[in-house]
Amino acid sequence: MRFTVFNPEAERREGLKALLRQIDRQARFSEAQDWRHADRTLRRLNPDLLVIDWENGMRIADARALFAAHPTVPVAVLVDDASPSIVRALIDEGALGVIPRRMDHRLIIRAFEIVLLGGHYVPAGALSLESPVPTPEVPARRREAALPGRRRLRLSNGLSPRQEQIMRCVHMGSTNKMIARTLGISEGTVKIHLASIFQQLGAPNRAAAVAIYNGWLAAQLQVLRPDQESAPRGVPGQHGVVPLRRPPGQRFRYPLPANDDGGALAAAAEPVVPFGDPAAKTGE
Numbered sequence: 518m519r520f521t522v523f524n525p526e527a528e529r530r531e532g533l534k535a536l537l538r539q540i541d542r543q544a545r546f547s548e549a550q551d552w553r554h555a556d557r558t559l560r561r562l563n564p565d566l567l568v569i570d571w572e573n574g575m576r577i578a579d580a581r582a583l584f585a586a587h588p589t590v591p592v593a594v595l596v597d598d599a600s601p602s603i604v605r606a607l608i609d610e611g612a613l614g615v616i617p618r619r620m621d622h623r624l625i626i627r628a629f630e631i632v633l634l635g636g637h638y639v640p641a642g643a644l645s646l647e648s649p650v651p652t653p654e655v656p657a658r659r660r661e662a663a664l665p666g667r668r669r670l671r672l673s674n675g676l677s678p679r680q681e682q683i684m685r686c687v688h689m690g691s692t693n694k695m696i697a698r699t700l701g702i703s704e705g706t707v708k709i710h711l712a713s714i715f716q717q718l719g720a721p722n723r724a725a726a727v728a729i730y731n732g733w734l735a736a737q738l739q740v741l742r743p744d745q746e747s748a749p750r751g752v753p754g755q756h757g758v759v760p761l762r763r764p765p766g767q768r769f770r771y772p773l774p775a776n777d778d779g780g781a782l783a784a785a786a787e788p789v790v791p792f793g794d795p796a797a798k799t800g801e
Contacts, residue, residue, distance in 0.1 A: 518633075521558055521590075523549040524570035533568055533595075539626055539719045540633075552579045559587045566633055569612075571596045577606050584611035593632045595625070599640045614638035676714065676730075683710050688727050 518541040522533040530548050537544055547562050549555035559567065567590050569580070584592060593614035594607050604615045614632040616625055617640050628638040676684065679700075686696045693711070697704040711723075720726035 518544045518566070519547070519562060519564040520544055521547045521549060521555070521562070521564040521567045522570070523555050523567065525550050525572070529570050533570060535719070536622065536625065537566075537568065537629065540629060542716050542719060552583055556583055556586060559583075559590060564590060566590075566629065567592045568629070569594045571607075573597075577610065580607065580612075581610045591632050591635070593629055593638075604639055608637070608639065615640065676717065680710055680714050683707065684714060684726070684730050687711075687723055688731065 520534075520537050522530045522537070524530050524533065527548075527550075530550075534546050537546070547558050547564065549558045555567075567587075569575075569592065571594050588611065592612045593616060594612050595616050595618050596603060596607075597618055599615065599617040607615050613635070614628055614637065616628045616638060618625075620628075631638045682700060683696055686699060691699065693704050693707045696707045700707075711726075715721070715726055718726050718729045720729050
């Protein structure tokens with residue numbers, strides 16, 4: 518599959534790419550950082566899906582021009598503000614899916630798949646054009662019962678029982694040789710299973726596979742969180758959250774020798790008798 522991801526920030530584009538790899542591990546990507554760049558990219562390539570990570574500074578008029586120039590490209594938009602007005606405006610301009618970024622990453626992936634199949638996805642709160650649909654208060658016991666269990670989450674990743682055994686061994690820190698001895702299989706078979714596990718989970722290494730398998734790393738993409746939930750960022754010209762330099766103050770100085778008065782030193786050594794002095798040549 519071919520995907521085009523659109524956001525001004527490279528970090529968020531990488532997050533979208535990692536999320537979309539859970540749909541197709543071998544997907545190809547093109548990136549766009551502004552509307553003009555997105556137009557050039559879509560003219561050069563014909564992606565299966567255009568994913569826009571919507572920000573507050575973006576305008577509906579720019580989206581209208583892009584969608585009109587490329588009417589055959591399916592578009593999914595991730596938004597922080599899933600109000601009926603925003604959702605209605607994007608759907609009217611041609612977006613097939615408007616997806617709240619607060620949703621669980623598994624639901625976001627399913628929404629992308631719906632758009633890939635030509636369907637539409639809008640949040641439930643946008644079905645009312647006047648005001649969002651009020652969400653009834655659900656007791657905590659019912660909310661916990663509605664959440665998928667740990668076992669169900671693991672099986673949803675498509676791992677076989679043997680791969681489940683291997684992942685439990687990896688979780689305990691076992692090496693490939695230890696896993697082979699424990700399960701009575703060859704070390705090469707363990708490597709083949711691990712390669713398949715990494716591909717299915719979309720994990721680059723063992724640590725990420727364990728985190729995704731146990732539900733610790735939700736979409737491994739914290740950069741896709743809403744702005745109000747993301748970590749504070751540094752501001753140019755101001756001190757950051759973690760200072761990168763020492764605060765201004767008295768600089769460290771090495772102690773001077775006892776015979777050093779701290780005055781300026783000569784740039785180069787000078788002879789006692791200046792060069793070219795005729796008195797020095799005649800010995801007068």
